[in-house]
Amino acid sequence: MxxxxxxxxxxxxxxxxxxxxxxxxxxxxxxxxxxxxxxxxxxxxxxxxxxxxxxxxxxxxxFSQFFPKVSTILTGNEPLPVKVVSFVEHYIDLLRENPYLPQFILSEVSRDPESVPRLFQAAGLNPEWFMGQLANIGQGVFPPGSDVRHFILNMLSMCIFPFAARPLLTRVMFSGDDAAYENFLDQRKREVSSACLQLLSPTAGQR
Amino acid sequence: MxxxxxxxxxxxxxxxxxxxxxxxxxxxxxxxxxxxxxxxxxxxxxxxxxxxxxxxxxxxxxFSQFFPKVSTILTGNEPLPVKVVSFVEHYIDLLRENPYLPQFILSEVSRDPESVPRLFQAAGLNPEWFMGQLANIGQGVFPPGSDVRHFILNMLSMCIFPFAARPLLTRVMFSGDDAAYENFLDQRKREVSSACLQLLSPTAGQR
DNA sequence: GTCTATATCGGGATAGAC
DNA sequence: GTCTATCCCGATATAGAC
Incomplete structure (x- = not known):
């Protein structure tokens, strides 16, 4: 070569x-x-x-594109809300530039789930370490009984799903008007950030 | 026959x-x-x-299974938060009983997006009417400038994504322990309901 | 209605010339 | 390194006996 x-x-x-x-x-x-x-x-x-x-x-x-290098975000000194907003904005930008990425990864992983550990290995990523960092960050922010993973999953869902379901949503929510959906996605950086912050702010005995 | x-x-x-x-x-x-x-x-x-x-x-x-008969929920007299919780719980139950449904619909619609209008037709569903109802319900609850669709999409994302990405998430978040993920999904009815209610409750100038 | 055997074709892979 | 021609298998679809 x-x-x-x-x-x-x-x-x-x-x-x-x-x-x-x-x-x-x-x-x-x-x-x-x-x-x-x-x-x-x-x-x-x-x-x-x-x-x-x-x-x-x-x-x-x-695969390694889909799992961004979050090390820098995780290990930074900023307070959690800042990290969250930063992550959401960068990640939605990434997906807008690679609209087929989510559906592709989801499909292919579902076709061959056993490949996941090997892919993490090859991409130099370590899920265990990653989850450990999250648990640390969650200390003091989330109530002891709660699982940080729910918040993370909520955040990822709101970022990724609109892209994975794009062909469907364009037709259901915007009658097939693709430009309108593109514009809608543009607003989501702010919408999702805002929603995540709201979920972070402690409210009286919700759970 | x-x-x-x-x-x-x-x-x-x-x-x-x-x-x-x-x-x-x-x-x-x-x-x-x-x-x-x-x-x-x-x-x-x-x-x-x-x-x-x-x-x-x-x-x-x-397809018609994936788009539940929400008519009854939409046209009911209950206040919005009650409708939301009811929807989330029923829908997550549905997905737990049909775990492959989300990934299947997403894949196949993405393979042939043109089929969507025909499918709605055949299933006796009308997206336009559906979105119209949502807009009505949103009256007074959401600030005039905001788009109800963001809230709906957030709700659907948090319900559906954990199932569509299950093979991936099981391995990333639970080291491949499938029973643990099943248990995690069990908690989500309550988690997602709670999150949606929090997103509905008005907070000081978030957007 | 149900089965076995077979036609037909598309697509991944290779041989071999240049 | 690049191309054309070809092999070969697997998968959909059909023919035809029972």
Whole structure:
């Protein structure tokens, strides 16, 4: 794999990413990837041995993209609300630039759940450490009996679901007007931030 | 299609539902459905002409299941918070009984977004009317400038996402301990209800 | 209605020329 | 490294006996 390969190999990777993200592993065709890359099927097999291996490259890339480098956010000194708002805004920006990412990750993980530990390993991420950090941060903010995970999950749900369900929501909530939904998503950085802050603020005996 | 058919035809439908829901259209195999139904491929084609038509039956069923008959909730006389809690509890119950439903609907709609209007039609549902009702209910509860849809979407996100992302979340948040995640989901009826109520209660100038 | 055997085709993978 | 032609298997769909 010398330098001169990089041109076509990179073209193939980009094409594969575009097709796999839209169609998923089962829906994607090697022929379509070749077309999109402006070459032929044989070259795909020359650079990557099989459809499986090519997919693995894309899946791993996407996976580590989907789990952002939150280390900096977690280990920062800012108070929790600031961290939350910062996370929400950055993450929704990321998803707006990669609209197919959520549905892709969800589908493919559900197709092959066993791959998750390996992917974390390969991406250099450690879920246990991650959850541990969250538990620490939650100290004193959440009532002792409560589970920080519910708050985290609420936050992630509100960020990710609108993108994963986009084709459906566009038609249900905006009669198929895609531009209107795009505009709606634009407001969500502020909406979700606001909602998360509200969930953080202690209220009288809600649970 | 007389009465005596019903035995095997129904078996096939059940088998098809099980396989399609788990594997999706592209991942499902007619052979696997036949096996699960305890018959052979030829019979599938005898009752339903093609894989497409068989899938269509399952998709339509699942779609109308996913969009619950909320008419009764919407048109009831109870105050909004009561309606919200009632919806959340019933809906999460539904998803716990049909864990594959969210991922299935999301995947298949994303595979063929154009099918959505036809599905609504066939299921006897009307999105426009639905959104209109929501707007009415929102009168006076939400500030004039705000969009009720954000609240609705937040609620749906917190209900649905934990199921759509289950294979991922089980491994990230609970190290793959499936029973622990099941237990966690059990708490969410109360958690999500509580969160929605908190989002409804007016707080000083959050937006 | 139910089954076995088979036709037909699409798509992943390889051979081999250049 | 790049291309064309081809192999081969798996999956949908059908024919036809019972």
């Amino acid at each position: 010398n330098e001169r390969d990089k041109g076509t190999e990179e073209k193939i990777v980009q094409a594969a990413r575009a097709v796999f993200l839209r169609k998923g592993y089962n829906g994607a065709r090697m022929q379509e990837i070749a077309d999109e890359a402006g070459t032929n099927k044989a070259l795909l097999h020359y650079y990557f041995r099989s459809k499986d291996r090519l997919f693995e490259v894309i899946f791993l890339q996407s | 007389n009465e005596r058919d019903k035995g095997t035809e129904e078996k096939i439908v059940q088998a098809a539902r099980a396989v399609f829901l788990r594997k999706g259209y592209n991942g499902a195999r007619m052979q696997e459905i036949a096996d699960e139904a305890g018959t052979n491929k030829a019979l599938l084609h005898y009752y339903f002409r093609s894989k497409d038509r068989l899938f269509e039956v399952i998709f339509l069923q699942s």
